[in-house]
Amino acid sequence: MSVVYEHHTVLRQEAVTGLAIEAGGTYVDATFGRGGHTQLLLETLAHSGQVIAFDADEAAIAAGHKRFAQEIENDRLVLVHDNFRHIATDIPTITAAPIRGVLYDLGVSSPQFDDPTRGFSYRFDSPLDMRMDQTQPLTAQKIVNEWSQQDLARTIRRYGEERFAGSIAKRIVLARGVHPIETTGQLADLVKEAIPAAARRTGGNPAKRTFQAIRIAVNDELGALQDSLEEAITVLAAGGRLSVITFQSLEDRIVKKVMQVHATSKQPADLPVLGPPPDVDMKLITRKPIRPSAEELAANHRAHSARLRIAEKL
Numbered sequence: 001m002s003v004v005y006e007h008h009t010v011l012r013q014e015a016v017t018g019l020a021i022e023a024g025g026t027y028v029d030a031t032f033g034r035g036g037h038t039q040l041l042l043e044t045l046a047h048s049g050q051v052i053a054f055d056a057d058e059a060a061i062a063a064g065h066k067r068f069a070q071e072i073e074n075d076r077l078v079l080v081h082d083n084f085r086h087i088a089t090d091i092p093t094i095t096a097a098p099i100r101g102v103l104y105d106l107g108v109s110s111p112q113f114d115d116p117t118r119g120f121s122y123r124f125d126s127p128l129d130m131r132m133d134q135t136q137p138l139t140a141q142k143i144v145n146e147w148s149q150q151d152l153a154r155t156i157r158r159y160g161e162e163r164f165a166g167s168i169a170k171r172i173v174l175a176r177g178v179h180p181i182e183t184t185g186q187l188a189d190l191v192k193e194a195i196p197a198a199a200r201r202t203g204g205n206p207a208k209r210t211f212q213a214i215r216i217a218v219n220d221e222l223g224a225l226q227d228s229l230e231e232a233i234t235v236l237a238a239g240g241r242l243s244v245i246t247f248q249s250l251e252d253r254i255v256k257k258v259m260q261v262h263a264t265s266k267q268p269a270d271l272p273v274l275g276p277p278p279d280v281d282m283k284l285i286t287r288k289p290i291r292p293s294a295e296e297l298a299a300n301h302r303a304h305s306a307r308l309r310i311a312e313k314l
Ligand SMILES: C[S@@+](CC[C@H](N)C(=O)[O-])C[C@H]1O[C@@H](n2cnc3c(N)ncnc32)[C@H](O)[C@@H]1O
Pocket: 007, 008, 009, 010, 030, 031, 032, 033, 034, 035, 036, 037, 038, 054, 055, 056, 057, 060, 082, 083, 084, 085, 105, 106, 107, 108, 109, 110, 132, 224, 225
C-alpha cells in the first residue's frame, strides 16, 4: 500500500500575494514540496504565464508529476529536480522569459518529516539519513560517525544553538568508538544522556536542536540559501519580487541580511543622486517580517516559527 503524505502550506496566500503576480509572467517556486504554493501561483496566473518549480527531493518531484500532469503537459509548469542553489544556471536552460518573482518556503516538508524511512525525525527509529536529495553522498550517519568531535560540537552549537553541544559531541564520539551509531533512536538517546537531568525536563524533546543542526549540515541548508538568494536576485527582472518564508532564526537572519545588503547604499549619504543609488538593486517591501494570522497559528503548529520577507528588484 502506498502512503500519501500531505503538506499543509504555511503563509500560502501571503507569500503569493507578496509577489504581486502579473498575468502572463514567469515565476519560480524554489521549494516545490507538494506544490501548495505552485498551485496558488498557477491559479493566480489563470491560464497564462509559467511556473518553474525546484525541489532537491526526488519524491517531491515524482509526486508533482502526478498531481500536475496536465499543467506540465500544457507547459504551464516545469518541474526541476535540482538544488535551488543552481537557479541561475538552470533557468536560462528552461526559459528566456523575464523572471517576475521567486518564492521560497524553506525547511523540511511534512511528507519528509512524517516518512519514517527518511530519518528526519526522532519520533521514529530509522536509519540516520536526513538527506533532502537522496542522490547526494553525505548522510547524517556519515556526519555522526565520521566528523571529528570538534566539528560535531561546532555544528551542534552553531546550527542547533545548543548549549550542551560540547557534551553531546563527546558522548557521540565515545559511543561510536564502541559501535557505529546507525539510527535516529540511538542518536536521540545519546543526546538525552549527554545533557543534565534538569535541562531534560524543559523545552520539549532534548534531541530537537541536535537533529536540526545535523539536518542543516547534511543539506548545507544555510550555504545553499545564501548562494541561492544571490542567484535569485541576479535572475529577477526589474520590478520582480523575492518572497521568502523561513522557519528558524538562522535562516531568517540570512534572508534579512541579503535583502538589506542589496537595499542599502554604501555611498556617502550626502552624495547628490537622482533616483536609487547605483549600488542598490533591491527595495524592501517588508521592513518587519509578516507572521501567520492567529487563525493559521491555531490550525497549524508548524506556522509558529514562520516569517515572510519580501523585496523587489529595482
Ligand atoms: C517546506 S517545503 C515546501 C512546501 C511547499 N511550499 C508546499 O506548499 O507544498 C520545503 C521543500 O523545499 C525543498 N528544499 C529544501 N532545500 C532545498 C534546496 N536547497 N534546493 C531545492 N529544494 C530544497 C525540500 O525538499 C522540501 O520539499
